[in-house]
Each structure stands twice: as structure tokens, then as C-alpha cells.
Amino acid sequence: MKEAVPASTTPVKDGQSDQSSGDKKEKDSKWSGRNAWKYGLLLLGGWATVTTGVLINIWGAPAIDPEGNEIKDEFSDMSFLQAYLKRALKEFHQYKQMLKDPSRDKLLPDPLQYPYMQPPYTLVMEMTGVLVHPDWTYGTGWRFKKRPGLDYFLQQVGPPLFEIVIYTSEQGYNADPILNNLDPNGYVMYRLYRDATRYVEGHHVKDLSCLNRDLSKVIIIDWNKASTKLQEENRFLLKRWTGADDDRTLIDLANFLRTLSMSGIEDVRTVLQYYSEFEDPIGAFRENQRLLQEEQEKQVRLLEEKEKKKKSTPWMPSLFSRR
DSSP states (O other): OOOOOOSOOOOOOTTHHHHHHHHHHHHHHHTSGGGHHHHHHHHHHHHHHHHHHHHHHHHTSOOBOTTSOBOOOTTTTSOHHHHHHHHHHHHHHHHHHHHHSOSSSOSSOOOOOTTSOOOSEEEEEOSBTTTEEEEEETTTEEEEEEOTTHHHHHHHHTTTTEEEEEEOSSOHHHHHHHHHHHOTTOOEEEEEOGGGSEEETTEEEOOGGGSSSOGGGEEEEESOSGGGGGGGGGEEEOOOOOOOTTOOHHHHHHHHHHHHHHHTOSOHHHHHHHHTTSSSHHHHHHHHHHHHHHHHHHHHHHHHHHHHHHHHSOOOOOTTOOO
């Protein structure tokens, strides 16, 4: 009886399988362990080089007219490579500046004209920390808590007294649904988000000069000094609301703004500059209102006493009357 022949009759030398497995391990070790970061940097450098080349080719290409002819610019007389590099660098700086500047020169449309009614003053407000507070619980997760008195505030200061503009550094896709719930009656006339801010020294700053409004009639309500530093004379700073349920700041703020609006003041910056000297401007306004009320009550009492005294004085016949 013949013995079974193995499938492979190639002789295997002692240690050959061990050597092949060792070579495989050595090959794998080149892409792992101590050498992994070297290959990673090599791949990253190659990717960066290719990306840079593509961007230079796109941004550095000269402009083309509708007929397909090259439009000459300040770089046309340079060498091919130098011209492409200069154009690409200019385009990069413009793109970088575009990210820092507001998305448009006029953030608001022109004021309404007759027969429509344009409110005489513009009220610019931050959303987070002024109107709402981000709150997290195990039961609900993240949600935005509405500040007490917000409905009363919007009703009291909305059109026709003030043109209300929400100007926040939040992204539009986050802030829009929140504002839809906060303002179902449409007291807020315009909404401006992060793309409308100016990026300055690491902060998203609100530039009121881009609002297309007379700054003597603009008030910005915020808690953050850094985000309102371009027009300090127009700001009315509040303490940041942290979610307290007994807060009544918006009620007092509504009374302050209504008083200012009813006064018909020509330049709101004079009033705002006065209250900016107080650590608690709302508290200072309440105190001024209290003193004013006391003075008015005092004047009313004096008039009443004068009338009472006049009525109680007996009639005296004139010594020179005819007999």
C-alpha cells in the first residue's frame, strides 16, 4: 500500500518559516512603534504640499474675461511662478480678512419710509446671558431658559418705540429656533449672528457702525465689555444673567427704555454715558425714579397746602372801600 503524498513536496528548511515571519514583523514594525510618527509626518507633509499646490494653481490663476482672454493685473509683468505666488498670497489675505470682517457692509436695510413707520430708536440686544441662559439637567439635557419678564419687556419696548435687533455671536442655526420660541409675536425686527460680527483679538465684536443706522439713536444691551468695545458710548451693560428665577432686571430695563423713549432725547449717548459711571445702572435708574417720585409728591403736597391755606384765610373788607 502506497503512502499518501503531501500536497506540497517542496522541502522546507529548518528555520525558513521563522525567518519569513520575522521579516513580516520587522516590516510591520516600520509602520508602528518608534517609526510611526516619522511616516505620519511624511504623509502629512505630502498632503500639505499637494494642497498648497492646488490652492496656488486656483488662487494664482489670472482672471479671464467672457471671451477667454487673460485680464491683466499688477502681477502680469512678473514671471509665471512669481505671478501665481503673488496672486495666491493676495487672495489668501483677502479670504482671511473676509473671515474677520462682517459678512456685509450694511447689516440692516435702509430705514422704513412713509407710509411705513420707522421706530425713532434702535435697540440692539445680545441673546445669551441677557434674554436666555443655557441650562443643563439630567432630565432635559441642554436647554435655554427664558429670563423672567421677557414677554413683558418685548411688549413694552417693541415697535413703535424701538426697532429691536438681536445681535449675537451665536451661530444662526443655533439661535434661530430659540428666537422663534422667544418671540412668537414678532417684536424682534432683525436678527444678526456670528457672521455679522468683526473678529478682533480673539473676540467676536459687534460693530454698530455697520448697522446702517444713526448711532445717536442706537442702544446696545449686553453684559460683555469685549464684544461691545468698538462703540462704548452706545452700550448699556447689565450683569450676566445666570438663571435666577427671582430676577426682575428686564422689567426695570423696560421702564428705563420707555422713559428714555418718551423723553424724545436727541442723542441717547449722553444718557448712556451718565449711567455707565454706575456699577449697577439699573439700580441707579430705580433710585433716580424714587427721588423723582418723592420730589413730585412733595410738590403736590405744597400745592395742596397752599390751596388749603388760601381757602382758610378770612375775607377782610378794604379800608378804602366806599361807604
